[in-house]
Amino acid sequence: MDDSYQVIVVGGGFAGKTAAEELGRKGVRVLLLDANNYQQFQPLLYQVAASQIGVSAVTRPLRSEFRKINNVRVLTAEVTSIDAANRAVTTADGSSYRARILVIATGAVPNFFNTPGAEENAYPLYSVADATRLSAAITAVLDEADREPAAAEADVIVVGGGPTGVETAGALAENVKYILPKYFTPGLAARCHVHLVDMVPNVLAAFSEKSQAYARDRLTKLGVQLHMGQAVGEVRPDGVTLKDGTVIPGRIVVWAGGLQAGRIITESGLKQGRGGRVDVQPDLTVPDFEGVYVLGDSANITDAAGNKLPQLGSVAQQSGKWAARNIHADLTGGVRQPFRYVDKGYMAMVGRGAAVAELGPRRLQLQGPLAFVSWLAVHLALLPGFQQKVRALFSWANGYVTHSPAQVVVGRPD
Ligand SMILES: Cc1cc2nc3c(=O)[nH]c(=O)nc-3n(C[C@H](O)[C@H](O)[C@H](O)COP(=O)(O)OP(=O)(O)OC[C@H]3O[C@@H](n4cnc5c(N)ncnc54)[C@H](O)[C@@H]3O)c2cc1C
Structure with missing residues (x-):
């Protein structure tokens, strides 16, 4: 059992990666485990499916994200079991890890x-x-x-x-x-x-x-x-x-x-709420499991007014950032604070030059080209990595002007 880390983060998506990044920057020793060696940007997967952009625009190697944060160790490993009471995990190759704090951010699977x-x-x-x-x-x-x-x-x-x-x-x-x-x-x-x-x-x-x-x-x-x-x-x-x-x-x-929490949550012994997700407390910890945080799409997170927040990249990202603050407080004798979500609204692309956006808590409504440009700008800003942004931008511009696909699928369907 390796217990040399202060924090174990399971899942390197929006929530887990952000939490690990913030903690690493604060000097905390973190082990980040993800079944894949890359972060995937889910909001643009439909464009990959429609051959509008290539895979390399929506994925970024996790190790490259953490190359400048030395005290975060990234391991590609599928976590096969979670012992929440002991804040320990076991991976598919039989290795076990335990830490003072366990962060579970394994996202969701189709429902x-x-x-x-x-x-x-x-x-x-x-x-x-x-x-x-x-x-x-x-x-x-x-x-x-x-x-x-x-x-x-x-x-x-x-x-x-x-x-x-x-x-x-x-x-x-x-x-x-x-x-x-x-x-x-x-x-x-x-x-x-x-x-x-x-x-x-x-x-x-x-x-x-x-x-x-x-x-x-x-x-x-x-x-x-x-x-x-x-x-x-x-x-x-x-x-x-x-x-x-x-x-x-x-x-x-x-x-x-629809979405639900994955098998790893079901088998963790943590109490599941709506969508199989774990109901977390306002400070993002799990009741009765000291030192366990559940974030992003794996959790039912509420805002200050008690409303359940949706499964969105912005909720996941902000929960990762907030959890890092609270974990730092745990490790340094500080006091955990309830999560405050900054509601940025939501948007959807409907096609070429057409989108809808409802921005901010007051839901400023945009439809059409203005919403389309906002959609492009927001997704470009959220994409992890400079190369990914350039690739996406090039594919969008090329597709817009020439109406040609950006990706050739190599391989055959199963
Ligand atoms: C098709 C699609 C489109 C979307 N569009 C938008 C959008 O436009 N705007 C928006 O805000 N949100 C959008 N979302 C939602 C957003 O992508 C999610 O809310 C966000 O990715 C959740 O972040 P997360 O960190 O909780 O989980 P994820 O980003 O899913 O990350 C979970 C990570 O955990 C890893 N993992 C899972 N199980 C294990 C295991 N057993 N062992 C090790 N690692 C594991 C996975 O490999 C993954 O890297 C979209 C989602 C989908 C599916």
Whole structure:
């Protein structure tokens, strides 16, 4: 058992990486464990799936992020069990680590809500591996449709009308509109449709009615077929069946239907709340588990008024920063403070030159080109690493001007 670190952070996403960075800068000895040797930028995964940007724009090696912070050790290792009472973890290679403080920031996994066939047949979009797998599958379907003009339609069905589903459906519909006619056999685009399905009556349910109407209008103009207020009863290899019995045929079903905490949380023995996440106290610690913090998408975090905060990059990042302060207080005899969230609002891209944004706690509403530019600026600022920003910017500019894909998928779908 290695107990030479003051703090163990499990998960190097928005929350864990920020916590480790802040602690490292304060001189705390930190061990950061992540199953991957890179941080992935989830907000742009849909663009990877739609071949709008390459993988190297949305990933950054964790070791490179910490190259100047010597007292943070980064190890690529999947944590297979957590002993929260002893603040200890075991990794897949059998190594064990224990520290005075344990930070759990393992993010989320898709929630299929027990929908029959969804786990087997749908493509989730929560990791780089998911995005490249989806991209390869779409490319294979298009290649097949290109080879066999008499083949069935090459429709894609996106389940989930939140920001991820809307952004994915918008990007795929743009490809059908602009890229297929340019690169594939004439007439192929007419055989490719994008469907968006959700059980709630409006897309972007968390946004204002004005933003919802704007998004609905833009998606419809792009050719997306909306099936709102319709619950998916089953996902099959050849499409979905809605709960009312309607069948929507499709070659690919993308799952953007929801999130839950992963298996590692379930098996940790920590009490789980909504979405399988751990209900944390206002100071981000876990009740009855001294020295254990849970952050980001793995936690149910509340704001000062007691409202549950959404699973967003900004919540994860700010919780990481705040936890680092409280952990520093723990280690130096200070007093932990309740988390104060600075609400920056939210935004979603709906397609070329079109987005919706509701900024700040007062929800300043923007739609159209101004929201589009804000979306680009915010995502560019959030992307980790200079090279990643340059690559994303170049791909966006190139795609905007030339309507050409930025990424070629090497490999075959499984
Ligand atoms: C498709 C998509 C689009 C999104 N778009 C936006 C957006 O536009 N704006 C926004 O604010 N938010 C967006 N989000 C949400 C945002 O990305 C998340 O809220 C944020 O990434 C959560 O950060 P986190 O650190 O909690 O988890 P993550 O960023 O998911 O990081 C978790 C880390 O833990 C690691 N890990 C997991 N299990 C283990 C284990 N057992 N052992 C070791 N390591 C492990 C993972 O490899 C990962 O690196 C989006 C999310 C998705 C999926």
